[in-house]
Amino acid sequence: MLALYHLILSPFCRKVRVILGEKGVTFELVAEKVWRRRPEFLALNPAAQVPVLVLDDGTAIAESSAILEYLEETYPQPNLMGGDPRGRAEVRRLVAWFDLKFYREVTRNLTGEKVQKRFLGRGEPSSEAIRAGHANLPVHLEYIAWLTERRNWLAGDLFSAADIAAAAHLSTLDYIGDVPWDKFPPAKDWYARIKSRPSFRALLADHIPGLSPPRHYADLDF
Ligand SMILES: N[C@@H](CCC(=O)N[C@@H](CS)C(=O)NCC(=O)O)C(=O)O
Incomplete structure (x- = not known):
């Protein structure tokens, strides 16, 4: 299952949560206390920021707009990026x-x-x-x-x-x-x-x- 590292009131994490929901993708939410700078989290995103989406094979995608583009390509329905x-x-x-x-x-x-x-x-x-x-x-x-x-x-x-x-x-x-x-x-x-x-x-x-x-x-x- 996909995992989304997030903070509750982060607008960027919220954006990704709604996109995943719109596309009907099942995912696990992982609360990341970014301020603790956990080495395991820094290995996923050296920028030490959420959101980070971790795929089934362990690949980590950081930056909410990179995640948006990835999800749009891999789960094209419904289209969230415009028709032309x-x-x-x-x-x-x-x-x-x-x-x-x-x-x-x-x-x-x-x-x-x-x-x-x-x-x-x-x-x-x-x-x-x-x-x-x-x-x-x-x-x-x-x-x-x-x-x-x-x-x-x-x-x-x-x-x-x-x-x-x-x-x-x-x-x-x-x-x-x-x-x-x-x-x-x-x-x-x-x-x-x-x-x-x-x-x-x-x-x-x-x-x-x-x-x-x-x-x-x-x-x-x-
Ligand atoms: N451009 C990034 C911004 C991400 C961002 O600013 N995340 C904040 C939470 S809203 C964060 O993780 N801050 C922790 C820090 O900078 O130490 C995106 O779109 O994903």
Whole structure:
């Protein structure tokens, strides 16, 4: 069976978990305390980061987008990368938007400061970074609203890795109650559609000891 080394509130790990779920691939989740720098884990990924997908023969694949491309090639159904070259370019653009830009401007400043910094032992949360994260988030929620008012899903007609990457990041913020959903109804409707997908259920059941999510986190009718 495949094994996915992960951290519960990592958006990149969440992205891979949902992709595996969408493709119906059975896998084992292995919680990796990356900050411990276990030699066995460093042998799988010298970058010491999760997610890492370990295949049946022991091959390790690191980097969430490399894992996405691998899974798309080996489990082509359902197609999560778009139907033609233009569609695929748009999916890749939006995956990069959320994994690079949204991560840098929002996730890192909120989930990163409030949760991951603590676990990684990287000091106290910076109030300046948290303020920046809150200030940047509305721009992205507006963009999601703008896209979904013109398209069925973020990258077009098909549900794709773009929706998964975006929802993976937002789900970590939602776990800490940091998304002002009520101010952005179209973004909220889009996220509600994703929440109701079976592939998302395991994320909604996640629970970090000592850090409970708000009640609406797992509620499909939030
Ligand atoms: N570009 C990487 C980013 C992975 C990443 O940043 N993982 C974080 C968790 S969200 C991590 O493992 N951090 C541990 C560390 O940097 O020490 C990907 O897409 O997989």
